[in-house]
Amino acid sequence: MWALVLLGALLLPGHGLGHGPHTPSDYDEMGQDTGGGGTLEAPAQPRSFPGQLCLNQSHGLALSNRSLELLLGWVPTRLVPAIYGLVLVVGLPANGLALWVLATRVPRLPSTMLLMNLAAADLLLALALPPRLAYHLRGQRWPFGEAACRLATATLYGHMYGSLLLLAAVSLDRYLALVHPLRARALRGQRLATGLCIAAWLAAAALVSPLLLQRQTYRLQASERVLCHDALPQDAQLAYWRPAFTCLALLGCCLPLAAMLLCYGATLRALAAAGQRYGHALRLTALVLASAVAFFAPSNALLLLHYSDPRPGAWGDLYGAYVPSLAVSALNSCVDPFVYYYVSAEFRDKVREGLLRRPPRSAAASKASGDGAGRGSGGATRSSSLL
Template sequence: MKCLVGTLLLVSALPSLCTVAPPPDSECGMSYRLRTFRVTTRCNLTTLKEKQVNEIKAWTTNLVLPIVYLFTFCVGLPTNLLALWILVFRTKRRPLTTLLINLTVIDCLLLLVLPFRIVYLFRGSHWELGEPLCRIVMAMLYGNMYSTVWSLAFVAVDRYVAVVHPFGAKSLRSRRWSLGLTAAVWVVMLAAMLPLLLSQQTYPLDDPKITTCHDALPESVQENYFLPYFATLFTTCFLLPFVIVMFCHSAILRTLLAEGRKYCHTIRVMGLMIMVFIVFLLPCNVLLILTYSDSWPDGEDLYIPYMISLTISTYNSSFNPYVFYDVCRDCRERTRNALCCVPDMEDIPSSQGTHTSSSARQRSKVTLLAMTSYRGRLTQQPEVNMMT
């Protein structure tokens, strides 16, 4: 009888045992973390707390953020394609032009993968496109961020050499110079993408019934793998380029002030680059370190702010064409001509050019004759006065 009673008590206690999260080291307590969310496997079911489910299924995550991504895509893709067309086909190939072409290509690559991110969020953070594509999308998301930062830094270095060291710029700013800086940007981009391309990014959850893409990762992987990875990127691919940009533009401004030249344009370009760093990229990088280090008092509250900052960071790809529009004078003229349907002088056929030049020579001859006769009247005018 006592054994029967004990067995009944054990059976009645089983449901309560399955609802209590076991210690992380036990078989049934394999732990994941959804950014800062604790995801545990309870009796072979991967579940979330009610608050965490509300966060991942919130209208901000599944409605507002994909709409912002969609706006970035609709604005950024046409402007970057226009910028790429002008830079490749309508602008003289200079070192600065090569750097801007490279920056525009990187932005276009990011914008082309944004639709997959939009579908993922609209479907309630549920990924159905396979592990390889998830890795590519997330790798492009972070790779674009840090390669853009270094691209802007190299653009600032190119302008620094051209303005502050104009004599050395003639020999330094060559085709080899621009190709070397472009290759360095791609090395940074591949280095930032490689850890994401080589690690698993999709993890299925049972409650809610979704497959996450980079949102749920094993806790040990986050602390031992991604925390040092993102901390290194923050130092070498955000802080260092930001210091370089500030130094270069400050030196350019001092040089222009010392020579008494106009500096309003330099201040505007400097302000645009600082805006890209501070408004678009800094919040995402800071929150990224906080979420992986788990140093925030209530880490669960960082999920929505981090997702918002990551979405805003992608808008820098739509804002970069306005930066190069201000940086490159030739680009401004070509863009205005393209938007106003005004043909460039270099695009006019040679026959028209010959006719134009001959007409100009005829007009110059007429003007010269008129000026000669006018000067003759002026020299004769005193004599007439004396005679009268």
Template structure:
């Protein structure tokens, strides 16, 4: 069976991929460029998220709600980073998956679970910051460590529910002239409900958080600009406004670069299948590159921690000062 545009792949095999698809699976973009991006992500993510996890769990004893969200996000990013070597091996091996169906489902589910957890936690961080700026006194009872922990557990549960379709769907397809693909070609989506589930997940885990984040940072900027805190000096107020602008820009940039492309293409696939009954394959390269770039959020998030948490910056500075002092004392 040849694989071409608008082709639906049954769940059995092996099949014969067309020369165009062999080039896509074995091409330079997939087998060299994408693994290189993933290696770069690992080299940055492991130390940054490892340092974040140690700082939030060991060095900051009494954590604020925002730091609770950050610590959970760092753990999620670190766990996902540890799975990336499987994807690197797969791409360097010419898109031939050797780790079995279960590991393939776990890897694909981990990607979306990480992305949805990241988005929902970033939404919680923006709402927490909004409450702290707009309602600093009234929100004290809402912004407790216990409630933040419960929210993190709820987000984990939602992410787990969201990846159930990926864990239950066949992810590997065997081709005679390619090998075993993982998460690249879908088996025959005979159960239509999966696509409605994906659309629901997209709304809850991407579009709704994006709206909440936009509204939250808009209100934060309005409050800081129109109603500055008179107990602060003008320089402090100006610094708070500048920090809020940078944070809003950074979060929205991460959404545009890391999350929007893959979710946009996924939405296109779901809508196309529901309308035409056929799975589009003409966006394969774009989708694979979008998924690869989406993984870069795991090393961008620690930069948000550094800029948004003053206590995190203080702890990082103290660690580097201690290391610098020890190095200077070595004869």
């Protein structure tokens, strides 16, 4: 849905991402020879805006008129930083507080370890955004150098896909607890939770490691504007970035989403068969699954479309829609705390207890709450976890 709305805004006549209607001559100077090149023809549209290396600049790129219009318009310079700012304002305190409560005031159950790692990944994603936020607010001008550009790009994707892999691990934990409660007593434990967390972090690091190995800062032809990752040489995109991002989308998003669909699908069937008693858990599980698909699927679908047919003009201006859809994916880190932690009354009590120094509830009430939550999740999980 997000992808269709953004793509429609891009393609409506007179409503592009530039600063207003204009004729192709508005950017003609960007397509002229500045000392060695000829008139620039519109190149293919793989992923990042494809550029032609300038003959008189070793790290300069010339872009087509349409790419310039999309690159410098209001969406990447106003809408995208607004979304990233929202992630910082909401995600940073929400995940920081959740991580503190999980680490200090919640029993160290296997599900707690998974949720702690999820909160840490979402927190690190918010902490990785300030350099990219400054880049967009400065009108696509990267001031921090090549090494920082590579690191910022890798951390943005790494923490985002790390969160998705951990969401898949949580879905597996929930599936075992609710669909196979007897088997879960033998399978679920600290060893399995630790292994899932380590596997998620290592997989995310391996998937984004190619982003650290190739140059990503280029100066825009006839300007002092240095771009970070938003414009790359066309040859490098087809030879290097195409396989790198195809693997990232398939293994970092499609595979975890498929695992979540399978695990939560079976969980939903089990909860529906249990009747009204688990109505709240049923609605919450459906919300978790829907939010993951809504936030991650559009940007990765656009990513795969870019690479599915690299012919010139095959997919038009999809990268202009991909940039804001990537920012929307980061919003998932703001939603996670509220559907995984703060939805629990017991978790909210622990937050109030920690912040306001309120005395804990009576032992009898706490015991009743813990017993009820334990029965609802196969006897191995409390209400501090997802259900």
